[in-house]
Amino acid sequence: MIEQLDELYREVILDHFKNPSHSGDLPGAHIKAEGTNPLCGDEVTFYLTIDDGRVAQARFQGKGCVISQAASSMFAGQLEGKTLNDATRLIDAMKGLMQGRDPDPSVDLGDLEALAGVRKFPVRVKCAALSWNVVEQGLQDYRAGHRS
């Protein structure tokens, strides 16, 4: 079972938890989105600046378990530089990964690929998914605001 734990808590995941990249807030962010896992108490807030239809900068703040915080760190890193449409494709790819589908090969998951082991721990999927669920909501609100 300890081997399975290594699959859940991959080296890169523990690294991101202990030394998160992209942590902090972003004054002047165009998108600020927050969410919690009410059952566990995981909390995360994402800040994105948007420039010319792309995510220029992504930062997050939060507290919670290794999976939720490491996923946020990796996800923020992967978002930067993406167009909003590619960000949505990344979100869809992560959702698919959690459901056991092979991700779209044209989407570069980067470190996020390390989260593939989470799906063997169904109760922990929501910890990982918090980050992209929060950003998905943020993107939706942003798009709605720009249509009107």
Added chain:
Amino acid sequence: MTLDVKRIRRDFPILSRTVHGRPLVYLDNAATSQKPRQVIDALTRYYTQFNANIHRGIHTLAEEATAAYEAVRERTAQFIHAPSARAIVFTRNATEAINLFANAWGRKHLRSGDQILLSEMEHHSNLVPWQLLARATGASLAFLKISDDGRLRLEELDDLLTPRTKLVAITHMSNVLGTINPIERIVERAHARGALVVVDAAQSAPHLPLDVQRLGADALAFSSHKMLGPTGVGVLYAREELLETMDPFLGGGEMISDVQLTSSTWNDIPWKFEAGTPNIADVIAFGEALAYLERIGLTDIRAHERDLTAYAMKRLGEIEDLALYGPPNGAADRGGVVSFNLAGLHPHDVGTVLDAEGVAIRAGHHCAKPLMRRLGVVATARASFYLYNTKEEVDGLVEAVRAAQAFFGKPARVTSR
């Protein structure tokens, strides 16, 4: 008398299973207890021998089922030393029992400006129903605070009890801190000010000898599934005079005396509060759970759990970077619930590693979010004991906690990015 735990464990089939190849160490009893063979068999016996709807059939099966169901009401009354079975209402769980009282008593007797006194350590089930009642009636809520060692600040009780205080709702034993509250003292002072006291006994009824008359509680709620019985059965005890004044909670069959097209009259208590076909099978099996607990004896169960808790707190207390919550080890007001946190680790990560070792604990906010805020944490890990747990299992818990620390603390993992 010490418990013959070896023998007790043989009555619980689930305790011989393995989890991830390890023997199950079940320490999540505050969430729900395991069930002995006697309870499981009672369910089968009911469904194979006398399954029938109760109180309305004139055939043999219906008579047998009714007698068995009502016998459990008598047994429940005896178990908590209620003066009469008429004071016992069966519900779905303790939560529904509290909601029943809050609605059926509260909406009739509370007015705008009245006050309900609660505490900071309440489970959501003894908090949210009162929030709803306050919203519906215009009453307000006040809170007894807790000290840093997880006890009620009783010195503030008299100031909080005002002429507007109509009701005090308080837990007998905290599901997070393990604190056993001095209900008798609270009742004495509340009654002196003319306020009723409702006791959430979900955590105490399974683990301590309970005497509602000695406590002086006006109403008290608990759940079958935390005390060896099936899920789906709760108990509301309330003084008969109160039940008599209360309006029904739910309307339907069984709770009526006569029904006209536009109005009805109510059945006698306690049936006035049991609308529709009740959970007959599980109530009958709950009777076996009560019989089991009585046979072992609540005094001995409490003594066994005190030993286990003291041992667990001592062993966990030796672990570096581990914080324990609640009253200090060995205190008389400490029940068999031990919440803890490891520095720098979320309880869910701790729980996942413990599960890999076969150790089942709870990790989260335990349906007590205001208490989590008071403690300054988002969640805790919690081990909770029952009559079938052993010191060897506590050792298993301690080893698993150390394994979790080792797993997340490997120095090689702290690398620069």
